[in-house]
Amino acid sequence: MLKTGHWGAALVCYAPVGWFLLETRPGLALAGGIGVLALARFPDVDLRLPLVSHRGPTHTLLFALGVGAVLAGVATLLSDVAPSSLDAPWLVPFAAFTGVFGIGTHLLADALTPSGVPLFWPLSRRRFSLRLVRANDALANWGLLGLGTVLTALAVLLR
Template identity: 50%
Template structure:
């Protein structure tokens, strides 16, 4: 996937989480979580700029997702009091969103023929659904539009109910 496709997948997958946070009475956490998801949407592709790291290698794994989740969970817990948030909630949301943000990227890449090996280093097996090429303008734009639509609906409905 390209940038717009990864943003779309991130929005699409985060919408139910943001909706649940709105219903639970945590609008600030829902907003921060959404911003974090979008910020993480392209993080695994940092491997394109790191020498000696294969593209769709270690940064495209569940191990990397868990590592990012642990870092963001810790950061959420530590910074929560300064933001007026419950540290436990912010820590859990940080860990979930950090992990989920990377998983959303992996979902986008598994749609392409090149796929990913998400269980590396345990298994080198590559997974691909071969739904669309990474450079497909239709797929990337369509995913972005769908992600925005679902996010807006979740925000409006969740905001009214919550």
């Protein structure tokens, strides 16, 4: 998928999470939304890395877990520095969730295309694909972004 499709997939997937969190933890809802959007295109960093194939290691569950672990580590450091200003008991697990979820939305969007993603690499090279749309399909990419925008707006308005 293109950047619009990845941002759209992130919004579509995060809208129900954001809606749920807005009631009791609006700060986490906003931070999670920003985090998921920021990570929505991160696996495509492989396009700028020599010796790393596109839709290779950065398009796996292992990578998603690694990003979640790094974000949990950063959140642990932040909670030690400024625990009173942060939602301390929820910060570390939510940071891990945001990392895994953000990368997961990218994997899901790419799994809609014929090329698919190697979810279980390095254990398996099998690629998972729903073969619904081509990665450069403008209607699919903009449609996902439009749907994600509408769902996010509804999540905010209905809370």
